[in-house]
Amino acid sequence: xxxxxxxxxxxxxxxxxxxxxxxxxxTRGNGTSSxxxxxxxxxxxxxxxxxxxxxxxxxxNSRGEITAIGAPHSCCGNNADTxxxxxxxxxxxxxxxxxxxxxx
Numbered sequence: 145x146x147x148x149x150x151x152x153x154x155x156x157x158x159x160x161x162x163x164x165x166x167x168x169x170x171t172r173g174n175g176t177s178s179x180x181x182x183x184x185x186x187x188x189x190x191x192x193x194x195x196x197x198x199x200x201x202x203x204x205n206s207r208g209e210i211t212a213i214g215a216p217h218s219c220c221g222n223n224a225d226t227x228x229x230x231x232x233x234x235x236x237x238x239x240x241x242x243x244x245x246x247x248x
Contacts, residue, residue: 149246149247150190150191151187151191152244152245153165153245154204154244155182155229155242155243155245156242157240158240159172159182166189166191167184167185167186168186169184169185170182171183173220174219174220179238180230180232180238180239181229181230181238182229182230182231182243183220183221183223183226183228183229184245185223185225186227186247187225191247193224194226194247195216197248199212200212200246200248201229201243201244201245202243203231203242204242204244205242206242207233207234208233208234208239209231209236210229210232210241210243212227213229227245227247229245231243
């Protein structure tokens with residue numbers, strides 16, 4: 145994981161945590177469809193306020209779109225220590241995609 149990141153995770157499309165730095169878990173999001181929705185829980189000691197942190201995310205070896213939300217979100221239980229990551233295919237349809245997310 146990047147040495148300058150405060151927290152980071154490499155995640156498989158099935159929500160398996162492949163590599164981590166100050167990330168305690170990754171689960172599927174809830175709501176109308178959990179396809180393409182991931183909840184990345186960051187260690188409380190690592191980041192004081194995710195809502196104001198610099199968060200970057202990228203898809204791994206896959207075309208499509210990705211959004212990382214640092215503010216509490218209903219898909220991840222409105223937890224302040226969780227990044228909601230949403231992935232889709234290149235046409236914008238919700239899809240499970242492998243990704244990396246980092247808090248700088």
